[in-house]
Amino acid sequence: MHSSQSARYTKQDVGRRLLRTQDPSDSNLPLADPSKRGSIANDTLLDEYEAIQDRQRESILKPERVDKQSRIIWEHLIPIIGLHLLIPLAFLPYVFSWWGVLAIPALNYIFGSLGISAGYHRMLTHQGFKCPKWFERTLTTLGVCSFQDSPARWVLVHRVHHQHSDHREDPHTPMVHGLWAHVGWLFIENRALTTAEAYDRYVRDILKDPYYMWLQRNMNWVWVYLGHTIAFYGLGFLIGWMWTGTVAAGAQMGLQWFLFGAVYRTLWTWHTTWAINSATHMWGYRNYETRENSRNSWIFGILGYGEGWHNNHHADPRSASLGHRWWEIDMTFWWLLAFEKIGLVSELSRPNKSVLERCDIRNSP
Ligand SMILES: [Zn+2]
Numbered sequence: 001m002h003s004s005q006s007a008r009y010t011k012q013d014v015g016r017r018l019l020r021t022q023d024p025s026d027s028n029l030p031l032a033d034p035s036k037r038g039s040i041a042n043d044t045l046l047d048e049y050e051a052i053q054d055r056q057r058e059s060i061l062k063p064e065r066v067d068k069q070s071r072i073i074w075e076h077l078i079p080i081i082g083l084h085l086l087i088p089l090a091f092l093p094y095v096f097s098w099w100g101v102l103a104i105p106a107l108n109y110i111f112g113s114l115g116i117s118a119g120y121h122r123m124l125t126h127q128g129f130k131c132p133k134w135f136e137r138t139l140t141t142l143g144v145c146s147f148q149d150s151p152a153r154w155v156l157v158h159r160v161h162h163q164h165s166d167h168r169e170d171p172h173t174p175m176v177h178g179l180w181a182h183v184g185w186l187f188i189e190n191r192a193l194t195t196a197e198a199y200d201r202y203v204r205d206i207l208k209d210p211y212y213m214w215l216q217r218n219m220n221w222v223w224v225y226l227g228h229t230i231a232f233y234g235l236g237f238l239i240g241w242m243w244t245g246t247v248a249a250g251a252q253m254g255l256q257w258f259l260f261g262a263v264y265r266t267l268w269t270w271h272t273t274w275a276i277n278s279a280t281h282m283w284g285y286r287n288y289e290t291r292e293n294s295r296n297s298w299i300f301g302i303l304g305y306g307e308g309w310h311n312n313h314h315a316d317p318r319s320a321s322l323g324h325r326w327w328e329i330d331m332t333f334w335w336l337l338a339f340e341k342i343g344l345v346s347e348l349s350r351p352n353k354s355v356l357e358r359c360d361i362r363n364s365p
Pocket residue numbers: 161165276277281294310314
């Protein structure tokens with residue numbers, strides 16, 4: 001892992017990245033040149049480069065408080081395996097439906113894009129826009145219905161990710177292992193993230209809201225998720241029954257709505273979200289020299305409704321718009337633009353040009 005990591009960057013890259021991101025106003029500092037050992041300035045850069053390499057070596061370990069005392073998180077492991085085990089049912093003629101297949105990305109554009117990307121991520125974590133409380137809670141509830149943990153927990157983990165990206169205390173860096181970053185980290189407790197101090201430090205603002213506090217308490221958010229899957233079944237059942245007049249057809253459509261509308265859509269949203277933690281910290285191109293290995297990915301820019309422009313996001317986390325080049329389609333931002341137009345969303349933050357110019361790869365010497 002480490003050797004492939006080093007191969008990805010030259011010494012100059014790493015030295016430059018370090019300088020740029022530690023103090024962006026120093027962007028004109030000379031680059032480290034390994035062939036010119038001897039000059040004090042150059043040696044300082046090389047030493048800094050070696051320090052970063054040491055950090056990279058260190059960061060291939062799991063976070064410090066993922067250790068033998070860490071418990072297995074059964075409440076993650078069981079539903080994640082359980083929902084995947086329901087996939088083969090889709091191929092039964094009784095269940096399969098092309099409408100169901102189409103419903104997965106369509107509903108993901110509501111639950112995944114509005115709930116997770118706009119709600120949990122850009123709004124709650126990064127405060128990229130403002131909206132009325134009822135609307136904020138609606139977006140958050142759509143996020144809860146994507147079964148990706150409570151809002152407070154999700155935000156906590158993601159804020160820690162931004163603070164320690166691709167370093168040892170990053171909860172899910174692929175520098176440990178690609179599979180660890182994708183899903184493995186969800187199965188073993190990181191005791192640094194479950195303390196009252198962690199909640200107090202990272203998500204005090206979220207837990208101030210009594211609704212988010214209620215969701216957090218006794219894992220009430222899980223009941224909201226389960227309730228919404230039953231609602232999918234019930235709605236499908238009613239429509240099927242009214243359409244054909246038979247209870248049997250109602251039961252069949254109810255099952256289809258439950259599986260495609262809730263279960264498979266949840267699986268789809270899981271993997272596209274998880275890929276942002278794994279794939280877009282490994283593969284893709286960079287617009288900006290940021291402090292971690294974040295990348296922009298075409299595939300997850302589309303499938304993740306904008307979230308795949310992850311290098312852009314790390315360069316300017318506050319911006320609610322993740323597509324910074326004209327071709328970088330950000331479908332979640334389309335929602336936000338529409339909401340802004342009708343006055344539902346305000347203070348919608350756009351890419352900050354002066355911040356971004358300093359780390360723009362096109363301005364590299
Ligand atoms: Zn990241």
